[in-house]
Amino acid sequence: MSNTNLKEYWKENLKYLLYLLSVWFVVSYGCGILFVEELNAIRIGGFKLGFWFAQQGAIYVFVVLIYVYIRLMSKLDKKYGVDE
Amino acid sequence: MSAQVWIWILVGLTFSLYIGIAVWARAGSTKEFYVAGGGVSPLANGLATAADWMSAASFISMAGLISFSGYDGSVYLMGWTGGYVLLALLLAPYLRKFGKFTVPDFIGDRYYSDVARTVAVFCALIISFTYIAGQMRGVGLVFSRYLEVDINTGVVIGMLIVLFYAVLGGMKGITYTQVAQYCVLIFAFMVPAIFISFQMTGNLIPQLGFGGQTSDGMYLLDKLDGLHKELGFHLYTDGSKSTMDVFFITAALMVGTAGLPHVIVRFFTVNKVSDARKSAGWALLFIAILYTTAPAIAVFSRTNLIETVSNKKYDNLPEWFHTWEVTGLIQFEDKNADGHVQYVADAEVNELTVDKDIMVLANPEIAGLPNWVIGLIAAGALAAALSTAAGLLLVISASVSHDLIKKMIKPDISEKGELMAARLSSLVAVMLAGYFGINPPGFVAATVALAFGLAAASFFPAIVLGIFYKRMNKEGAVAGMIVGVLLMLFYMTKFKFGWFGGGAQEEWWFGISPEGFGTFAMLVNFVISIVISKFSPAPPQEVQEIVENIRIPSGAGAAQEH
Numbered sequence: 157m158s159n160t161n162l163k164e165y166w167k168e169n170l171k172y173l174l175y176l177l178s179v180w181f182v183v184s185y186g187c188g189i190l191f192v193e194e195l196n197a198i199r200i201g202g203f204k205l206g207f208w209f210a211q212q213g214a215i216y217v218f219v220v221l222i223y224v225y226i227r228l229m230s231k232l233d234k235k236y237g238v239d240e
Numbered sequence: 241m242s243a244q245v246w247i248w249i250l251v252g253l254t255f256s257l258y259i260g261i262a263v264w265a266r267a268g269s270t271k272e273f274y275v276a277g278g279g280v281s282p283l284a285n286g287l288a289t290a291a292d293w294m295s296a297a298s299f300i301s302m303a304g305l306i307s308f309s310g311y312d313g314s315v316y317l318m319g320w321t322g323g324y325v326l327l328a329l330l331l332a333p334y335l336r337k338f339g340k341f342t343v344p345d346f347i348g349d350r351y352y353s354d355v356a357r358t359v360a361v362f363c364a365l366i367i368s369f370t371y372i373a374g375q376m377r378g379v380g381l382v383f384s385r386y387l388e389v390d391i392n393t394g395v396v397i398g399m400l401i402v403l404f405y406a407v408l409g410g411m412k413g414i415t416y417t418q419v420a421q422y423c424v425l426i427f428a429f430m431v432p433a434i435f436i437s438f439q440m441t442g443n444l445i446p447q448l449g450f451g452g453q454t455s456d457g458m459y460l461l462d463k464l465d466g467l468h469k470e471l472g473f474h475l476y477t478d479g480s481k482s483t484m485d486v487f488f489i490t491a492a493l494m495v496g497t498a499g500l501p502h503v504i505v506r507f508f509t510v511n512k513v514s515d516a517r518k519s520a521g522w523a524l525l526f527i528a529i530l531y532t533t534a535p536a537i538a539v540f541s542r543t544n545l546i547e548t549v550s551n552k553k554y555d556n557l558p559e560w561f562h563t564w565e566v567t568g569l570i571q572f573e574d575k576n577a578d579g580h581v582q583y584v585a586d587a588e589v590n591e592l593t594v595d596k597d598i599m600v601l602a603n604p605e606i607a608g609l610p611n612w613v614i615g616l617i618a619a620g621a622l623a624a625a626l627s628t629a630a631g632l633l634l635v636i637s638a639s640v641s642h643d644l645i646k647k648m649i650k651p652d653i654s655e656k657g658e659l660m661a662a663r664l665s666s667l668v669a670v671m672l673a674g675y676f677g678i679n680p681p682g683f684v685a686a687t688v689a690l691a692f693g694l695a696a697a698s699f700f701p702a703i704v705l706g707i708f709y710k711r712m713n714k715e716g717a718v719a720g721m722i723v724g725v726l727l728m729l730f731y732m733t734k735f736k737f738g739w740f741g742g743g744a745q746e747e748w749w750f751g752i753s754p755e756g757f758g759t760f761a762m763l764v765n766f767v768i769s770i771v772i773s774k775f776s777p778a779p780p781q782e783v784q785e786i787v788e789n790i791r792i793p794s795g796a797g798a799a800q801e802h
Binding site: 162165166169173176177180184185188189190192196200201202203204207208210211212214215216218219221222223225226229230233237238239240 | 324328333460477479483517521524528532788793
């Protein structure tokens with residue numbers, strides 16, 4: 157793989173990481189901690205929303221994030237011919 | 241059949257299964273011993289990682305801990321799952337591509353320095369030893385509570401079992417027993433949860449029942465908040481910790497999780513980079529099943545407990561109350577001698593003390609479930625403790641035989657000699673762990689938190705910078721790790737054990753508790769590493785090539801010596 161290609165591949169990878177980690181930060185530290193009180197004013201069934209994020213929602217999003225990452229990266233690997 | 245008979249049957253069956261697997265999966269080479277030969281499938285590795293990760297504390301204590309702390313318990317739920325996102329995105333694929341056996345291997349090679357390697361070995365050993373002592377204690381506790389043997393006998397039985405399959409099978413044996421152990425522990429955790437969710441809310445899925453309505457039409461969480469208010473506790477769905485502290489503790493647990501060597505090393509066992517990503521996905525999925533159920537159990541059992549005992553006549557309490565009173569996990573002192581149980585927030589008036597472990601251990605009895613469920617809980621708790629202990633043991637033995645003996649003391653050691661050294665060091669490690677299990681140092685609980693703080697303050701920045709910052713050099717990394725670890729040790733010993741003049745809560749730096757201080761120490765490590773590396777020479781060309789190489793997934797090959 158040529159050097160410019162490697163740089164492109166790495167740049168796209170870093171862009172994905174930035175997006176995914178932003179979501180990771182928002183659902184846990186944002187919804188579950190910093191804005192928990194504001195969100196608790198909203199209710200979904202028996203749950204206050206902020207509390208739900210802290211004890212359920214953030215964890216579901218974490219799982220989804222890893223699967224999205226797996227998909228994105230396997231596409232990216234194919235695009236640059238670095239898959240196995 | 242009585243509960244006792246069921247316990248013996250289920251514990252006996254699961255133990256013979258683990259031993260059977262160990263005999264089948266004996267390790268014949270160092271590669272099999274350290275990384276299970278490197279050909280574990282992503283699904284099997286995900287299952288094994290989940291069992292490796294979920295310890296006696298996750299299985300027995302976490303639901304109870306949340307039950308007594310309500311919203312504040314979220315730090316464990318988010319902290320111990322969110323770390324897997326960091327692991328999957330920032331560490332696992334690259335470390336797999338690097339393709340060595342241990343974490344100190346990476347640190348030592350990436351920072352082209354035996355000092356860095358030694359610091360890493362030292363950190364790996366402290367982290368793993370503090371953690372494993374707690375696991376052996378957990379094994380002993382489960383044995384003594386369920387099988388009515390002495391706690392020390394329990395520790396010894398646990399030692400023998402772990403010894404057998406860890407020493408014989410190495411990583412290969414551990415991997416496949418962990419797969420079996422995950423199945424046992426998750427089944428044991430879910431069965432009572434589903435039963436109780438159905439009993440209380442009519443919903444078979446605990447994650448939904450938790451937000452459901454009870455038979456009187458009230459939402460369960462509202463009802464529990466109401467009970468808490470009535471008895472003077474803070475609202476269950478609100479916290480009592482400061483936002484700042486919750487933030488820092490969650491971050492320390494997340495980053496610590498991603499930096500724990502016994503978790504990282506599991507990603508060395510798969511075939512290629514894409515498999516490392518996939519196994520992180522499987523692992524978190526399997527972990528999430530338990531971690532989203534635990535807060536539901538916490539709410540069910542908290543409500544159950546308050547409704548069963550609060551202001552009830554002591555003599556009319558159900559039988560389980562008295563059974564667990566014998567073990568000392570529930571204590572009742574009739575302060576106002578009215579024959580009723582007053583369970584309130586005010587310590588002067590409160591008459592009931594409940595150990596957090598009871599929330600999972602006594603659940604089947606509280607909910608009136610059949611005897612076999614009790615046997616299942618015992619088998620599940622043992623699976624959780626043994627699987628984690630075995631994973632830690634492997635890190636300890638690999639640190640000694642591979643990182644110390646092979647890489648530093650005696651590089652010309654033969655394959656056979658190294659394998660023997662690995663087995664001997666795991667033997668010694670089990671003995672030591674057993675010793676600490678039998679004579680637990682008073683600070684075990686504090687040191688488990690310390691393990692996360694240390695992992696966050698030492699490994700995480702060194703590994704992440706090693707991958708994402710090509711210019712990072714040994715001067716920066718070594719200084720960062722040393723300062724990070726010393727700062728963490730200083731803060732922890734000062735505020736937990738009262739060294740260096742001790743200190744009260746008011747004196748915490750920026751209001752951060754020792755549990756959350758790992759985040760601060762990690763930030764300091766990052767800053768020091770980067771600043772020092774700016775002012776010292778760039779790493780040699782071949783090291784920069786290693787960094788370029790680990791960033792591309794293809795051509796990983798199997799994990800190997802060189």
